[in-house]
Amino acid sequence: MKLRKLTLHNVRKFANKTAVLGPFGDGLTTITAENESGKSTFFGALHALFFYDYGSGRKELKDMQPYSGGAMRISAEIEMGGSPYLIEKMFNLKKAGSSATIKDLRSGAILKQADDAESWITQHILTANNGPFGLLWVRQGAVDVDAGADGVNARRDVMSSVRGQIDAVTGGRRMDAIVQRCKLEFDTISTKQDKPKAGSAWKEAEDRVGLLADEQARLQVLVDTLSQDLALKKKVMARLQSLNAPELRAMRAQAITAAQHHLNETREHARKVQEADKDMQLVQAAERDITREIAQIAQAQHSRETLAAQIIAKTEDVAAAQKAKTEAQKDLDAAQGEIADFEAKRSAQTGLLTQARHTERLSQSHKRLVALADHLTRLAAPKDKLRDAEALLGGTEISKTALERLNDLERRRDIAIETRKVHFARFTLRAQSAAGQINGVDIPNGEARLIDQPLDLLLPGFGAISLQPAAGAGQGIEDPDALQKSLATELGALGVATVKAARQAHDARLAAAQDRQTAQAQIRALAPDGLETLRQEWEALCTALGHPLSDLHPQLAPTDQDTASEQIERDIAALDATLNDLRQTLPALQNALAVAASGLTEAEVLRARLQSDAQDQCRPEGEDDTLATLSQAQSDKRKALAQANATLTELRAIAPDVSAAQATYDRAVQTDTEDIKEINRLERDLARLNGAIHTQSEGAVEERLAEVAGKLERAQARAAQFASHAQSLKLLLSVLEAARADAQDTYFEPVRAELLPLLRQLHAGADFEIDADKLLVETITRNGVTDKVDVLSGGAYEQIAILTRLAFARLFAKHGNHVPIILDDALVHTDDERIGTMFNMLAQIARGQQIIVLSCRTRAFSDLGGQRAFITFSDAGAPSTSI
Template sequence: MKLRALTLQNVRKFGGKSVTIRDIGDGITVISEANEFGKSTFFDALHAVFFEKHTASGKSVKSLLPHAGGAMRIGAEVDIDGAHYAIEKRFLTQKGASVTDMARGTVIARDGEAEDWITRHIGAPDQGPTGLLWVRQGVVGLEPADAKPAERDKLTEVRRDLLSSVAGEIDQVTGGRTMDAILRRCAEDLSQIATGKTLAPRGAWKEAVDATRDLQAELDVLDRQCADLADALGERRKVDEELRRLDDPGEKARRDADLRAARAAHQAAESHAQKVTAAQRDLDIATLQLGEAERDQTALAAAITAAEEAAQLLTQSEPRHRLAAQTLTTARDGETQARSTLTTAEAATKSLRDALALADRAAAAQRARDDIARLDSTLTQARAHITARADALARIAENTATPDHLTAAEAAVAAASRLRTAASARAAHMTIRYSGALRLSQSGVDLPGDVPIALHSGQDITLPGIGALRFDLPQDAGGTGAEQTQSDAVAQEQTALQACGAQTLAEARQKAQARQADDHKAHLAGEMLRTLAPLGTDALEQDLARARAVLDAAPETPIRAADSLRPDLDTAETAQAAARAHLTQCSEKVASARESLASADASLTSARSQKDRADTQAGPQQTRAPRATALRLTADTARQTVQTLAAALASVQADAPDAATAQANLTRAEAAADVARKRRAHLGERRADLSARIDTRADEGIEERRDEVTGQLQTACDTAARYAAEVAGLSRLRDTLESARDDAREAYFEPVQAELRPLLRILHDDAGLDWESDSLMPGALRRGAEVEAFDTLSGGTQEQIAILTRLAFARLFARRGQHLPIILDDALVYSDDDRIVKMFTALTRVAADQQIIVFSCRQLAFAGLGGERPLILVQDLA
């Protein structure tokens, strides 16, 4: 089947209109129009006329209804097996379907019969190849991204049916139905005793494995219990032997005798230690008394010496204090006189400064008058330039005749002029010679007389009082392609002139010159403004306000000139500085004298305090010598007592036994007796525990149970091993059969690989595809040694491979007698400039014996595809 024409009446955006695509060729046909033209509407309408029942009212049909509603009609002209047919359907209102034999001009089927005829000759949407060959806008892969599972299953079945028809039935290729039955039986047997990719045990195998694990765990417990019973019997024998040793009468008598001897020796050592302690205490008391007597003697000597030194220091401090007081009084008198001199100098300086300030304000007022005049003039000029620049920029904003727009307009006008000249040269012409007041018109514009007018097919000329004259010229009279080219050039000419805001090229040039002049004016005004007001007019206005404020603050009474005041002020300031320096010197002398007096005062106070403390400690002068003599006699007596007591302590210590050794021996003997007692009690308790454990294990019969579990474990292990061997065998059988089937399926995909291989090499010299056996979809792209999963490829590469795969599918359909056009709606949107040219080459190669219809809004990009550009006629419905 080949599509020759498509007509839409009152469909979607073509509400109230009839639009027809005619002269669709055998090879590549490109319908390249701007966005919003209605290309997707053509695609959806084509799908509806072939695959939607005329009685359908679902969402896909209702989406074709225009906003104003009404009856929709979609018609298609097709060639099938050398015959030409017209298929027409009306939806929603005045529903109907018909098939017309165009050669005989008769309707051969209507409504339900027409639907059956379409299904027989073109196919159903879920059975025929259109799901593989017709690519909707936005579809990148072989299936829509939002396709439902049922739709994906149908598309997979279409691919499977196609490949099976050209490569042979899949049962024959893969070993027949017997292999499938064996594989299914193998899988069923495996599923009974194993699960998952790892073939984990299940069913009877899992029961055997679980029983092996449980019995092994129970056997481990029984082994530990038997070992525990043997350990308990051995340990009880050792406990009985140790108890016999501890209860031996001779051993017990030896321990008691040792303890009594240790206690007697310890008591004797303690008695002698008490005597040594008493002698040491008497010696310590006498030593303390000697130390006290020596400290009293030393303290009195030190106090007498300190009192004599304090009296000498006080005698030296009193003259220094009197001299410092006199020096401070003299310094304060000098400071008072210097401060009076500074006050007089400051008053004179202030008076002269006030006079000079008045003089400076008068001079500033004069400068402010000059600044005001200058700033007023500058501000006026700046504001004028601001206004001029704003006016120029406003005109520039309204004037769209930029140099780029003018260049484009000149090129478009030149191209349109060339095409008009060429069209006029080859078109039919007519010349009107008027004899009365009536005039012929076209589209509301009167036609001139005595001028050759080019005629075009479909041109309407209004005849006043008669009607309209329509010209239907033969193909060679004008040429559809040439008319379309000229129409495009005129449209580009009008678009370029409109971009300049002009009707003619001369007007566009005038507007461009005016824009250039305004741009120069704006630039010049900006430069002048930057020269006059580099910081802006606000800064000028602020300077003007400050100058006026200075003028307003100027004094009104005459004053003395500043030049005559400055020498006097300099003299006064020099005198003031000298007076301040003299005052500073006097103040420093006062401060120094005050510090000297404070130091002398502190020294005098310290000397008096020190003398008072020393006199208090030393006592009255007449008692110091007798007190020193008495303290010396007391110390000598205490010294003799200490010597006597030290000799007595040494005598007692010489005969003392070793108390530490006696204590250690007693501790050892008591610990040995205690250890024997505690060990006897512990062994008694341990023997009772061991006897209880032995009695319990003996009653449980654990040794007999261990022998029984050992036998059960061996049986379970044998069963589990048998199932493991069965799983291994089934697994090897399954893998071997699947490997054989995979090898056979290489031949299954060879027909589509053979068609696809030369197309892929247009993009990549060494490229190839790996196919998924289940989904019959490309799984990976091979480029040399590199293999990339299909879903990891870029959007552009996925789209290119999907389109090439559709081209291969189309050739396979043709090999089995199904010829359907490939339809691409805004495809190759992700391809770069280099890849899109290569894709055009692939499309052109397949188009040698395959009809391909391409819808695209990318007019420039698809100019390199070539092919035919059919005529699209749009008319208002009567």
């Protein structure tokens, strides 16, 4: 197909105007005009002519209406198979007033109208050669292939529809649709990891399998339990039946009765044995009593004889003890007499000793009185000295520090006086008449006076003289008056008149302190315990001896008593030694007497006790008769005992075993009791089992288990069907995509062959790769560097895009399918150097290909060459004006 001319009436800016664009040549046609000249309006209208139904009221058509409204007429003259046709549509945005017409321009005949015309367009233009409308359209910016194409899918759709040859190889839209359907179906039920997808029917089926398997396991447990309960119930019933069998019950009762009877007999025999044993024991006890009585009588007789012998022997012991006691008393009395003699001698010597010691104490008191009188005499001098010193020390103290301060003041006063004399001028007034005055005070005549301050001298008859000390004179010198005043104050405080008096008072005080210390030492030597103690002792001795207190010269009395008292003491000591020796012999003598007395008493007590016992054990009357009677009775009992023992032995020999009989009875009773217990237990078990079985049977667990098993089998089959379906979809997808990839490789080879020489005219030595999915150049390699096309500059990108379309168009043309290429404001980013090369290639390809180029770049595109087309206007179809 080739476009020849486009005509618009009342479209967009061409309100109430008819605009014509054309003619379009076989090869390259250029339309250059300024922006807003209406170029794009033409190709928008061409799109509407091919794609929009004439009766449509869609928004895109409304947008094409001028502001004044009204029907739009769009027509295109085309050439197909060497024949010219006119396609014309009147768009009134509704069916009424709209029309579509196909006219054979050669014959002028209208071929189709209305819907038939639309069908003709679809058949001959849109789907011709399995393509849509036989156009490759590159709009401004050269990004999209077609107007309205949006994204990969739209581009693929357009590209797929364009290439009839591609379809034949790759499957085209059918392949796309089938692959999409497969993917959709697969994605609906499966994840990419071939697992059931959440929310899908497959997942639902798998989940149901899981749920049913769980339910089956749960029910299987119940059914197994039911089966066990049934088996157990059968055993319980069988056991109950055997336990409740009348034969068994009768046998048990008979066994108990027989055992009871045997036990009773056995117990009766045992009672007889017990009685025989009791009888024998009674006889045995009586015989033992008689024997014991006979033995007691013999024992009493023997005891009496023994007592008589013991009394005789004890009487002899009493006599011997009496004798020993008498001799001991005699020895003790002799010793005590001797001790009394020596004690009388000692008493006399003690009286003599007391007298001698009184005399000695009186002599000692006299000696002490003399010594005290001497001390008192010697104490008089130090006491006086002490009193005098303390009297002196009691006055005001002038310390060493105070004395030094007085000396300092005195020295500084003297220095100040003398220094002032050196520093200040002096004057001496020797007045002849009246004395002069200073400040109203007379000035001693002839006496030198220092000018140490401003002085106003009034000299009677002369006048006044003002005297001034030299400036700065006297600075740094102390005031002697002030110092004198301080000295006087200090002396007054110390109670002395002069510094010298102060020094003397200080020295006298030091001497008094020395005297006091000496006197105190002397007093301490003579009266270590103090003067008061000495005085009290003196007064006490004077009183005791009758000596006057004031007499400090007593006389000593001579004595020789010391020697006498010592002799007496030696005599008393000798007497005490003798007494001590005698007293030490007394305990032995006293002890011997006590032992002898004790032996006597013991012998007498024993003898009296034996005599008492002998009286108690006097022989009873008729003792011999009693003994004879008892002997006879003893003999009788022994015979009876032998008889009873024989009877008991005989009974025991034939006695049945009570324990065995009891055990037999117990066993019979216990067996029966245990039977009853077991019956009760089994009946309880049976009730429980009946309850459990009833519950499960009413719940129809076996039926439900079989039902769930069937459902599970069905669910598993359904899940398996989904799994198989997913597998088959995956296989189908892989096979389809592999086939399409192979086909695309096959297909792109001729595209590469067409595109490569075109690309290398722009970029020498460049190579490229095509994106099999986008059907566009994906990467370009220049000078060994590979770049993705979408990161290239706008110019390079649009050039590659245009070249790709040109290559497709050349390929189609070789297959006899001429596809017009419309470049609508393309190459806007291409610089002047490249645009020349692009123009060359466009001119080269346009030799066998219709290319229509629209651009606002009037100057740049003026060099493109080719046929030029213009927009013209006419009212009645004839051109009147051109742009």
